[in-house]
Amino acid sequence: MKWVISAEDIQDEDRQRVGGKGYALVLMAKNGFQIPETVCISSDAYQEYVDHTGLRERIQLELHRKNFKEMRWEEIWDCATRIRNMFLQKQIPDHIANRLKAAIQVRFQDEPVAVRSSAPEEDTAKASFAGLHESYINISGINAILEHIRKVWASLWSDAALLYRQEIGLSVEKSTMAVVIQAIVPGDRSGVVFTQNPNDASQGVIESVYGLNQGLVDGTVDPDRWILDRQTHRIISHTPATRRYWMVPIEQGVQLNPLPESMSRMPPLNTQKTREVFGQACRAEDFFGTPQDVEWTYKDRSLVILQSRPITTLSTGKTEDNRGWYLSLHRSFENLKSLRKKIEEELIPGMSAAAEEMAATDLTRLSDRSLAQEISRRWEINHKWVNIYWDEFIPFAHGVRLFGQVYNDAIKPEDPYEFVDLLTQTEMASLERNRMLEDLAAQIRNDRRLAEQLQKGLYAEADPDFITQIDSFILKFGDLSCAVTGGSQCAQDSEPLIKILLEMANHPPAPLGRRKSQKAQLLKEKFLACFAGDRRTQALELLDLARTSYQLRDDDNIYLGRIEAQVLAAIREARQRIENTQSGNSDDSATNELEAVLADLDHRTEIPNPYRQKAGAIFDIKPRQLIGQPGGPGIARGSARVIRQHADLADFKNGEVLVCDAVDPNMTFVVPLASAVVERRGGMLIHGAIIAREYGLPCVTGIPDATAVIETGDIITVDGYLGIVTLGTGDI
Amino acid sequence: MIDKNQAIQQQLRELFESQNLAVLATHRSRQPYASLVAFYATEDLKHLFFVTPKTTRKFENLKADAKVAMLVNSTTNQAVDFHQAVSVTVVGTAAEIVGPERQPILKRYLEKHPYLEDFVRSPSCALVRVSAKSYFMVQNFQNVMELHLNQ
Incomplete structure (x- = not known):
């Protein structure tokens, strides 16, 4: 079976293997449209790659580590990042690479190309995946092309694509990816045509910018916009843009540059070119039989069609899906x-x-x-x-x-x-605060009399200098019984703070994890050297x-x-x-x-334990091993301290495992006392994970219902390598 | 909110319904021993039943110590098992069923395993009931839930 398919050998039955975008392009080439030299890499190559490298099941394991619906967007992003890294780490095996290389080199020699996604399920879903998968422009050299094919394959699993597929109910098991390789046309003006205006069926819309289309597509360059009559092709209106930038090809990729002054005064299209563009797009509409969204470019006065796809945003009367929001999560630089x-x-x-x-x-x-x-x-x-x-x-x-x-x-x-x-x-503000706390604790540690006075609550007898320090700490950071988000149990009082200080003083100071500054400098040099x-x-x-x-x-x-x-x-x-x-x-x-x-008002209520048995139930169900996200490496076992209200923090004891819904910045003062951190909110970049990494503590985030299913005093084991929290002992 | 307790019990029922075979673990003289048995489970999840010749090691073992474990799982011997399969370990006590209650249970057993008719009717075979004490259910590769039967 051929993996690299061009206009000469495309068959009807190839549609599923090359995806709607690729299929439309080669079909247009076959039927006399001027399009750049194009070939499709069929999804068979993708299938062979994920099977041969073992990635197929690794991806599924990653996607199924938790119930998808219980994952927050940040966890889904983490999941997508780990999957993308799998693709970056796994070279295309020789037997696949050699086949692709031979066919691509014959077509493009050393010419720069665009490597675009063309997911077959876009057609079956009757939904628009536009923008959810990656495309790369201006890639030169066969090895770079192969690397970008891998990146396009990986983008099948981007966070936005995962969310969207979940929303429209597509099975992840069947997802696959074809790729379009297309010669780059370094156009001097480009744009997009909607042959039918999504807001008015009697009109068409053209948007155009100078340079390449990428600036327009990702929203960094404002386009001039024309509304045309669909029947007569007459221009109804023209809205000029403030033309400041254009996207131009550089050695590998593209770059946003200031637009030369002389060009910024003229719209990218004159009336005649506007008509030509709209005419070509309408020809594509006639050819495919439905209104089209066409990308095009002008190179040396010659109009080239880059891609054409059916418009999926035409009003259907149904509620809009969230693709727009998913896309907004990915913004250009x-x-x-x-x-x-x-x-x-x-x-x-x-x-x-x-x-x-x-x-x-x-x-x-x-x-x-x-x-x-x-x-x-x-x-x-x-x-x-x-x-x-x-x-x-x-x-x-x-x-x-x-x-x-x-x-x-x-x-x-x-x-x-x-x-x-x-x-x-x-450095985060919370670390500075924790250092001040440690200084206060050290004073108690070294002064037995002071410790006794504080334990007995005899604050009036304590060293006035120490009490002044406590007061100024409270003035600066609050008394620690208040959450950063308010908290109704807030009562200004120094007792919770002193309780924590006494607990800290009872134990040697927690060492800060490896300091970052030196490592950061090394990483920065390594990064910039690329x-x-x-x-x-x-x-x-x-x-x-x-x-x-x-x-x-x-x-x-x-x-x-x-x-x-x-x-x-x-x-x-x-x-x-x-x-x-x-x-x-x-x-x-x-x-x-x-x-x-x-x-x-929508009051907060305590989260009920979803496993709690009803009266008379024959089963008592409890979680033994809960899966979350590995937030900080390490393994620790300890007694849980479940924080349901901010005031619970005052009872925190050295060596306990901090279990909470979401670590907020005002909570992190107990982290130096903790042996591990468990959080309901998931993600590698959330506060709990960051602060745990800072102190070198094992951390697992994204444990569903963490504060409901774990009780203070439960013995739990936190495996920060695998992202697993184990409750109780192994007794049967 | 979905009642997770009910949902998990339903998952167990569906798994037991869909699977014919379970691995039975017995032991003797501190030596564990595993064997395969055809089973069925009651709707209330309190009991599992299997039939075995009385001459087997497993039967000798459970006569010596009634504490047993059983493992039922939905693996298909393919890579997808790692994210798809559900596996359940049952811990409980085994006892041979004799007397009048034997017939109705055998009837139910044969509805699930009709091809074993000759086997189960043989006088050399015993019908064994495992009374479940706890279930340990693993899914999504590493997610483990425990169900303890209230006595």
Whole structure:
């Protein structure tokens, strides 16, 4: 069976083997459309590769380590990263590589090519996978082409593709990937045509930019836009763009450059070219029999069609799927740079201002009615920022991921998370706080009298200098009984802090894990050595962006938490008033209003244990081995301390395993006392995993229902290598 | 929320329904011994039954010590087993069934294994009931749940 299929030998039955995109292209070439030299690598080559290398089952094991529905997006990204690394590490075996090399070299010699994905299931799904799989532009040399074929194969398992397939119900077992190899046409102007406007069936749309199409497709270059009449091809409107950049081919890949001044004054297409482009696209529509989304480029005045596919976004009356959001998780470098600007200059100041504005209101002075209104208003404000958090901050976290991908592509490390050590160079605020705590604990450790006074609660007798230090610590970091996200049990008090200090003083100080700065410097040099010239500058810029993105991953929760704390403060005030009324000191009708507004809110309730038996059940079911994600290497066994409320932290004992829903930055002061960390929220880049790595502790994240199925005092074993938490002993 | 407790019991029923054979572990003189048996399990998951000639090692072993384990799994001897297969270990005590209750159980046993008719009717064979104490279910390669029967 042929693995490399061209226009001359394509058959109807090859459609499933080469995917819709590849099939359409070779069919167009066969029927007189001007398209670049194109061949398809059929999905048989992919199948042979995953079978021969053992990747097929390794991928399935990775995808099935947990119930997919119980995985957060971050875990899915981790899963996709590990799978991608498997592809990067496994060369194409010789017997496959030799066949591909021979056929590709005959066609393209040393010409630069585009290596594009063409997944067969895109057709069967009748859904658009546009943008979910990778394509690589301007790749030269047969070895580089083969490496990029592997990357396209790997993109079958990208996080966005996994989420989308799950959403539209496609089986992962049947997923496969064909590849299109296409000669590069270094066009001077390019674009996209929708032969039918998704918003108006009587119109067509053209979008066009100078240079290559990539800038338009990934959203970094704003296009000029024309609306045309589908029947007459007459231009109805033209919306010019602010033309500043264009995407041009460089040695390997593409680069965004400033557009020469002379070009920026002229639209990329004149009226005649607009008609020519639309005419060709309509010809494709006639040929395929349905409205088309056509990518094209002009090279030396000659129009070349790059690809044509049916439009899948035409209104069907059904609810839209989430492909757009999945795609937004992957942003280009340029896109992330502008997002960073927005976050730093607009959103963070906006969040701080919102929190400050709310904090300035003295809730005790509000009437019950005004308080009820204030609760609803704060709830709305919080809601707005939570949405912004999802829409802007979460996608910005992709800065870390984009860097991780570039790092892994360049270095191909065995540990796909090696790059994290390169990002932790800027010290997190929580570590500074933990050092201050250790200083306080050391004072108690070295002063038996002070220890006794504190144990007996005789704070007034203790060294005033020590008490002043405690007070200033509380002023700076809070009293540790309050979560960063507010917390209704918050009562300003030094007791929880002193309890923890006494526990710390009872034991030798926890050694910090390997310090990162030296390692980070070495990794940075290793990383930069992979690039030269402009690409080195870009790599440095990307590293800088990734560090900001990484730091923000920690800080954004704090900013959001401050807003949430204001909502909770208002709720607390309302509850207090209702209690007072019940004890008979207030006007009933107004508190009804307060009760109503509280009932309206989505209250947090304790997570029930999903395995808990009902009365009379014949089985008592309990988990023995729970699978999560390996967050920090190492293995430890200890008594669990389950944190259901922030105040539970004050009881933390040295050597216990910290079990929580999500480690928030204000919780990490107990980490130096812990023997391991277990977290319900999953991901390699979440706070719990990062801080555990910092202290060299075993860590497992993504344990479903962790705080519900594990009880304080349970003996648990944390295997941070495999991501397994084992409950209890082996007794039968 | 899905009742995981119920869901897991249902998974066990489906596994026991779909599988004909189980590995039976017995021991004697501190030496473990494993053998294959054709079984069926009751709907309430309290008991599993199998038939064995009385002359076998396994029968001698369980007469000497009634504590046994059984393993039922859905492997297919292919690579996909590693992510797809479910495996369940049953721990309990075995006892030979004699007397009037033997007939209805044999009838049910033969509904699942009709080809064993001659075998089970042989006077040299014993019908054995394993009363389950606990189940240990493994899926997704490493995920382990325990089910303990309330006495």
